[in-house]
Amino acid sequence: MFDIISSAQNPKVRLLLELQQKSQERRRHGLFVVEGRREIERCIESGYQIDTLFWCPDIYGPVEPDTNGARLFQVSADIYNKVAYRGGTEGIIAEVVARQHTLDQLHLSESPLIVVLESVEKPGNVGAILRSADAAHVDAVIVCDPQCDLYNPNIIRASVGAFFSVPTVACTSETCIQWLKTNSIQILTAQLQDSHYYYETDMVCPTAIVMGTEATGLTDQWRQAANAHIKIPMLGIGDSLNVSVSAAILMFEAVRQRQQSAR
Helix, strand or coil: CCEEECCCCCHHHHHHHHHHHCHHHHHHHCEEEEECHHHHHHHHHCCCCEEEEEECHHHHCCCCCCCCCCEEEEECHHHHHHHCCCCCCCCEEEEEECCCCCHHHCCCCCCCEEEEEECCCCHHHHHHHHHHHHHHCCCEEEEECCCCCCCCHHHHHHHCCHHHCCCEEEECHHHHHHHHHHCCCEEEEECCCCCEEHHHCCCCCCEEEEECECCCECCHHHHHHCCEEEECCCCCCCCCCCHHHHHHHHHHHHHHHHHHHHC
16 A cells, blocks of 8 residues: 655655755654665665655556555655656665664674774765675774764665675774774774785784775874784875775785685
């Protein structure tokens, strides 16, 4: 069963737009927005609760989507195109109940691989890192002193649903450093100063790869807490890579070393 929304001024539509655009509304309602079949399927598979579904049969198709107990609203193509955050999302948008993740909830493997992001401010970069983290099967991504809301639609979109498969926690740098040391996880900070090339550093043992912002890098707090400093060779005129590219290179070096060690 579903209700039909015929006006873009409907309060349900206005709330959906507010959840997309304003982090304070996401926090106030405890909801965030997910668009697209694949992303919503991955969201449900990861145990998230769908609160409301908006369905456009002209785009999605005439068969009602599986609601998993959520409320279902049918909207026209005109309304859908006004509320869709991006194009090509197959005519379905969900409002999802947010969950709070903590460091204590993380289930670590025998030799965990963690990615730590300090104050990375661009949601698209966070999402791209999550996508690589899923591919590299890291244990968790920890966002320290976040500059953007983890439920920002750009993070979920850029992660292509990997947001739901990679445990992601937000906390302070101080809390994260203490947690890593308590769990005997070595800290490798990506920085140009006083560093060794990343492929010369052991990443087989429990490891946290720590990345800072492209503009200012890591704070002294992380540099001083590190067990080792690592860098990527820069052979051109630039002195840095996009943080998501750098993170992917370092993650897959850890994967390479671990696969080689297991042979």
